[in-house]
Amino acid sequence: MFKTIAIILPAYNEELTVVDTMRDFFGACPDAEIYVIDSASEDRTYELAREAYQQIGCKGYVLRESRGGKAAAIRKAFMEIEADVYVMADADMTYPASDLPALLAPVLNGRADIVCGNRHSSGVYKRENKRPLHDFGNNLTRRLINSLFKGSLGDILTGYRVMSKRFVKNYPILSDGFELETEMSIHALDKGYFIVEVPTDYRSRPEGSFSKLNTLTDGVLVLKTIFSIFVKYRPLLFFSLCSFAFAAAALAAGAIPVMEYIHTDKILHIPLVILASGLSILAMLSFSVAVILDGLAAGQRFNHALQLLHWRNR
Ligand SMILES: Nc1nc2c(ncn2[C@@H]2O[C@H](COP(=O)(O)OP(=O)(O)OP(=O)(O)O)[C@@H](O)[C@H]2O)c(=O)[nH]1
Ligand SMILES: [Mg+2]
Structure with a gap:
């Protein structure tokens, strides 16, 4: 049976990379619909993404979310978009679309509800990631969550994921910003969804493109999330x-x-x-x-x- 695939790309001030990301994913999966979710970017992300649909010839459109934060953008996409399989990735060219077929396979053949691209398995993330505190935060959260939920995930915070409709439509996103990935991994582990990890490559953002992560404020958010995990789940x-x-x-x-x-x-x-x-x-x-x-x-x-x-x- 033919399954519709929606590729969701949250984008905030990504004029440098959004079109290349769309082109990359269109090349890897031409039948998929691509949705860019823009949160009032101050640069030309919205205009460039809109024009790109014509240039590239891909299906989909740009959605706008008035509330800021990556999680709000993904929440909007999960509510408005209907598909059999959902792909979530960044609009910053860090996740290679060439890995998509391997990530899609377990969901397409019904072996998994959620597939996570593991950036750590090849060691590339450690080499490419220039922020040691992020590495520390990643490891801390991963160890804690794996031991609390008896999981064995190698990359809790990956933004490259493929999900079944069953998972997406039964998952109310409650966070607003970068706690999204942590919340999503915990939801999947706690509710007993079938999770598969697939190794993925990871590239640094190109020169001139800036991360929306702030090591300190998002680190505090991760800690707050850990506290609320204990209160809500354990x-x-x-x-x-x-x-x-x-x-x-x-x-x-x-x-x-x-x-x-x-x-x-x-x-x-x-x-x-x-x-x-x-x-x-x-x-x-x-x-x-x-x-x-x-x-x-x-x-x-x-x-x-x-x-x-x-x-x-x-
Ligand atoms: N729509 C929307 N997208 C956002 C917002 N904040 C971040 N994003 C997008 O979410 C994706 C992930 O953000 P990044 O800044 O790349 O965070 P990251 O991947 O953890 O950090 P890097 O390793 O630097 O790439 C990117 O495509 C951002 O443009 C937001 O407020 N609204
Ligand atoms: Mg990114």
């Missing part, structure tokens, strides 16, 4: 640890007045008694929150599985 672990810490502190604070009472029949350290009681209450509260949130998270997984059971490829 609350039992997180709040039980909090509860344990409060309980240990309560024991330490309470030990002195208890010993005092045993030996002298008096309690002189009243403030410590109050502190220990407060900490004990916090320990109990944290444990209750752990149990309640864990129940909510389990309910969400259950509802998602039920939703997939009723999902028909419309």
Whole structure:
């Protein structure tokens, strides 16, 4: 059966590379529809991309999203575009279209819901990436997510992905910016989608083209995302640890007045008694929150599985 393919290219101030990227993907997959999602770029990205459809002869059009952020652009594309298979890549010529057939194959033949282009398998990313902090952030997030979700992904933050319609239409994007990739990987792992990784090459941006990533602010965002992962997906672990810490502190604070009472029949350290009681209450509260949130998270997984059971490829 013929499957329609939509290639989604979010683009913000990418006048230098957007047309070449479209041409590259058209060459690799001429039947696909190509969609450029522009968020009010200040350069000529919008105009150049629009003209390129005629020049190249590819299907698709430019979508405009008034809200800024890559995730908002992808959310718009997932809502508005209908296709059997969705490809997400950057409009900056960093992901080679020649790898696309290998990434498409597992979704086309029904072996995967999501295929991630792994930039680390060949070692090219490490060589081409000139920002050590990004490497550090990538590794930290990858290790944490793999251990929390029992995954074995080599590249959690890759922007080169192929997804089935089933995945795309059952995935509400909640983030706004560069947390998107982390959120998407976690959603796929947590909800038990079939994930396949395929090695992909990675090129540096060409001279004069600038990344929209900011190591510090996006690094802080990654940390915020990690915190919210614990709260949303692994609350039992997180709040039980909090509860344990409060309980240990309560024991330490309470030990002195208890010993005092045993030996002298008096309690002189009243403030410590109050502190220990407060900490004990916090320990109990944290444990209750752990149990309640864990129940909510389990309910969400259950509802998602039920939703997939009723999902028909419309
Ligand atoms: N529509 C839209 N696209 C965006 C926005 N921010 C980033 N993008 C696009 O999302 C893609 C990924 O952004 P990049 O700046 O390349 O981030 P990156 O790939 O992690 O960083 P590099 O390694 O430097 O390429 C690019 O095609 C950007 O143009 C935005 O606010 N709106
Ligand atoms: Mg990029």
